[in-house]
Amino acid sequence: xxxxxxxxxxxxxxxxxxxxxxxxxxxxxxxxxxxxxxxxxxxxxxxxxxxxxxxxxxxxxxxxxxxxxxxxxxxxxxxxxxxxxxxxxxxxxxxxxxxxxxxxxxxxxxxxxxxxxxxxxxxxxxxxxxxxxxxxxxxxxxxxxxxxxxxxxxxxxxxxxxxxxxxxxxxxxxxxxxxxxxxxxxxxxxxxxxxxxxxxxxxxxxxxxxxxxxxxxxxxxxxxxxxxxxxxxxxxxxxxxxxxxxxx
Amino acid sequence: xxxxxxxxxxxxxxxxxxxxxxxxxxxxxxxxxxxxxxxxxxxxxxxxxxxxxxxxxxxxxxxxxxxxxxxxxxxxxxxxxxxxxxxxxxxxxxxxxxxxxxxxxxxxxxxxxxxxxxxxxxxxxxxxxxxxxxxxxxxxxxxxxxxxxxxxxxxxxxxxxxxxxxxxxxxxxxxxxxxxxxxxxxxxxxxxxxxxxxxxxxxxxxxxxxxxxxxxxxxxxxxxxxxxxxxxxxxxxxxxxxxxxxxxxxxxxxxxxxxxxxxxxxxxxxxxxxxxxxxxxx
Numbered sequence: 001x002x003x004x005x006x007x008x009x010x011x012x013x014x015x016x017x018x019x020x021x022x023x024x025x026x027x028x029x030x031x032x033x034x035x036x037x038x039x040x041x042x043x044x045x046x047x048x049x050x051x052x053x054x055x056x057x058x059x060x061x062x063x064x065x066x067x068x069x070x071x072x073x074x075x076x077x078x079x080x081x082x083x084x085x086x087x088x089x090x091x092x093x094x095x096x097x098x099x100x101x102x103x104x105x106x107x108x109x110x111x112x113x114x115x116x117x118x119x120x121x122x123x124x125x126x127x128x129x130x131x132x133x134x135x136x137x138x139x140x141x142x143x144x145x146x147x148x149x150x151x152x153x154x155x156x157x158x159x160x161x162x163x164x165x166x167x168x169x170x171x172x173x174x175x176x177x178x179x180x181x182x183x184x185x186x187x188x189x190x191x192x193x194x195x196x197x198x199x200x201x202x203x204x205x206x207x208x209x210x211x212x213x214x215x216x217x218x219x220x221x222x223x224x225x226x227x228x229x230x231x232x233x234x235x236x237x238x239x240x241x242x243x244x245x246x247x248x
Numbered sequence: 249x250x251x252x253x254x255x256x257x258x259x260x261x262x263x264x265x266x267x268x269x270x271x272x273x274x275x276x277x278x279x280x281x282x283x284x285x286x287x288x289x290x291x292x293x294x295x296x297x298x299x300x301x302x303x304x305x306x307x308x309x310x311x312x313x314x315x316x317x318x319x320x321x322x323x324x325x326x327x328x329x330x331x332x333x334x335x336x337x338x339x340x341x342x343x344x345x346x347x348x349x350x351x352x353x354x355x356x357x358x359x360x361x362x363x364x365x366x367x368x369x370x371x372x373x374x375x376x377x378x379x380x381x382x383x384x385x386x387x388x389x390x391x392x393x394x395x396x397x398x399x400x401x402x403x404x405x406x407x408x409x410x411x412x413x414x415x416x417x418x419x420x421x422x423x424x425x426x427x428x429x430x431x432x433x434x435x436x437x438x439x440x441x442x443x444x445x446x447x448x449x450x451x452x453x454x455x456x457x458x459x460x461x462x463x464x465x466x467x468x469x470x471x472x473x474x475x476x477x478x479x480x481x482x483x484x485x486x487x488x489x490x491x492x493x494x495x496x497x498x499x500x501x502x503x504x505x506x507x508x509x510x511x512x513x514x515x516x517x518x519x520x521x522x523x524x525x526x527x528x529x530x
Contacts, residue, residue, distance in 0.1 A: 051431055053427060053430070053431060076430075076433050076434070076435050077433065078433075079430065079431055079432065079433040080432075080433030081433075082431075084428075084431040084432075086424070086427075086428065086431075088424060090424050090425060090427070090428035091428075092425065092428070092429075092443055092447075093447065094446045094447050094450060103429075103432065103434070103442060103443075104432035104433055104434065107434055107438050107442065108432065108433040108434060108438075109433075152432070153432075156432070156433070
């Protein structure tokens, strides 16, 4: 299957600390890939490399057949095609919900204010946030803020959506809200890369799971094989720890 | 069943009322006593009659009022123009100093030297150097009006202060905000305009207004160059009558001029604190 998004031999180090070591992953169109791994395994760095927030030390990233890691690439236009959502929401506190969502469509994609506004309100309505459209983010719950952040990321119709531990800062009820939204996007056929500690959710939504260990792809495959019959000791240890912590 | 406060709660409320009545009484009597002593000390002083005559003379106050007020209008004009340029130049310097683009390195260097220099130089010195030095150059196209040069001196000094305040505001915006904007595809300058600066200004509005209040009163210093502002007008009156009341009139007008802005600053600060508390940032 032809990959929409492709990582080839990514390498990233901070000083002497090698964080990503020869990471190659293919992300087919309309697939959901879940990336798991302990803290410090390189998950977040990998996510940040994918939308070019971090500079690579080696390797190549292809999006839809173009090498976006090539020297001289218009980074801003690439980022316009990749939606990113972070653990800490990062909504703009001085803008209302609708203004948060329409900022990129208007400034980056040149969509008229009225059109962008309508799209934003339609999306909010669809995901049960219509009454929050004109509120400022600080009046929203964590789950609502994170859902707005996800809507903000997809309002530009990106080819790819990166979700970096988007539920880590939330309590279980709010996590459920956010995960429902992500499942719906998956049904819509959005190509997604999800870094998460929610293994139950990973099992349900993932087309494939990548286990990252010490900056390398240690094991990968369909969720059943990763979760039910892990091959490497490191993955067994990781799943065992999650089990003990009651997260699996 | 409707809610009935318990006997204990009623007792607590009564005690609270008694305590607050007592505080009011104490504050009132303390103020009266303090005022009484103050009046006694001042009016009892040996030179009281003389000082009263030469500083608080109603006759001279009335006489000086029109010309001092007319002078104050000049201060107001200087103020408005200076405030505009101070905010503009301060913003440009702050943006230059916080940028990381290598092209702007020389601009950053100049901006740093500028703020260091003009924050350190006493305003009076800048006024004299600009107001007396520049006309001395005899360059025909540079105006040598005291008002214009005085305003330039004020702008030079205050832009340096305001630039530092705005810079602090820019640096106070969480880096993740910049990142989120960039991740959405906004360019550097779009991020600055739509995400960073609006938050930066919101963060530093109180200190910024504080600087503007200070600029407001310092606009009276252009009188040293001979511009007939409120203070100079008071000086002319004083020179005619040998009575200092006109200076007091000018002082009172300056205070009246700054009070609205200081109250506004206080109000805004309180409002922001409340907003931040509501966000649970405290």
